[in-house]
Amino acid sequence: MHVFRPASKSSKLLQLQALLPRLHEKSPNFDHLHDLLGKELAGYYGETSLQYYFQLLHLPTSILLYGLRLPGEHNAFQIDALLLTPTVIFIIEAKNIKGIVTFNEAGQLIRSLDGIKETYAHPLLQANEQRLHLKKFLVSHNFNDIAVHPIVCFTHSNVILDFEHQQTDVLTSEQLPNRIRELTNQYKMKKLDRRQLQTVARVLQTHHTDFRGNVIEKYNIPKRHIRKGVWCPSCKRDMMQRYKRTWICPSCGSRDSYAHRQALTEYGLLFKTSIKNSEAREFLAVESSSVVKRMLTGMELNYSGEKYKRTYYLNELLK
Ligand SMILES: [Zn+2]
Structure with missing residues (x-):
């Protein structure tokens, strides 16, 4: 078979x-x-x-x-x-x-x-x-x-x-x-x-067609009801904090320098398949635009536009 x-x-x-x-x-x-x-x-x-x-x-x-x-x-x-x-x-x-x-x-x-x-x-x-x-x-x-x-x-x-x-x-x-x-x-x-x-x-x-509906839109979920941040991949209990080029979990103490990857995948699933630096800062709960820029460029995503207008495409993460 x-x-x-x-x-x-x-x-x-x-x-x-x-x-x-x-x-x-x-x-x-x-x-x-x-x-x-x-x-x-x-x-x-x-x-x-x-x-x-x-x-x-x-x-x-x-x-x-x-x-x-x-x-x-x-x-x-x-x-x-x-x-x-x-x-x-x-x-x-x-x-x-x-x-x-x-x-x-x-x-x-x-x-x-x-x-x-x-x-x-x-x-x-x-x-x-x-x-x-x-x-x-x-x-x-x-x-x-x-x-x-x-x-x-x-x-x-x-x-x-x-x-x-x-x-x-x-x-x-x-x-x-x-x-x-x-x-x-x-x-x-x-x-x-x-x-x-x-x-x-x-x-x-x-002729197969995927369900293209967006759950957040369909159920009219206000953005403020959706928690932002980067989940700890080890304990999944808490959001991690960015500290010296890595993420640290306040709950279990584990470290992961790439934990934002999963968070951006979730952003792509939940909201849209592209993201700007300002949007990523908000969703990942990181204040520094240069830190977020380093994360986004480090993931080798496709992008268009320059400087603060640059849009990164998350499609690679959603495969
Ligand atoms: Zn943890």
Whole structure:
């Protein structure tokens, strides 16, 4: 199996990871964003945990793409994992939640954990929706008659699926390889060879669009609610202080001359992908413009403009 598109953290997840430790706890959206970070992180771990089960399959000509986000008719649609096999394409919707999972009569998914019940939309509805979008997408690129089969996979090791009626395509990671084997034998409509599968994968990858939204803008977070400074990379408890060409942590005492690199990466994720000396001084909480200039030029970033108007581009840090 060839992993054409590996699992990676989405821009939304990276933004939330940079934002939450800096966000004032009393900021109006703090709790919501904190939950959102938990969900995004769980989703990412769910995707990465699938890899082990895909490897058990031994499908040499198959191709795997994680986290594809494709343009739909109105909105983009996202697929956690897409497995292209010669006879059928699998949409895997990963659900990384723990607890006891059941369905009620209305077809809602109920998750019970620590005495608290939460309802979710039926995950197969979502996966079927993605199937329709994907079918349309494939047909519009002249890939006709390719079968697409959605599967919902619960990836958390502490999940119990307690269904009254059997749901063949709602299963745990352990059951995934068997179900895929079973289905690849059932579908006989069309057989794609390795080259054709690669063409499909390339077209899908070309049309992938990253989520470009900015979390701070979307949630209208006032700048004053976002803590400035350079985190200590060792203890991550406190902001470091600049002292004689290095950074020192007041909490644990560790030193790091390049700790500003991470802070500027976070600036690039949270605000914008370029920075001026004055902006860097403010964000890094360093008063001296010559000290900040030395840091910025020392990182060998691309730049434009001269003197105080110089703009440094942070794209290198965001790769
Ligand atoms: Zn420290």
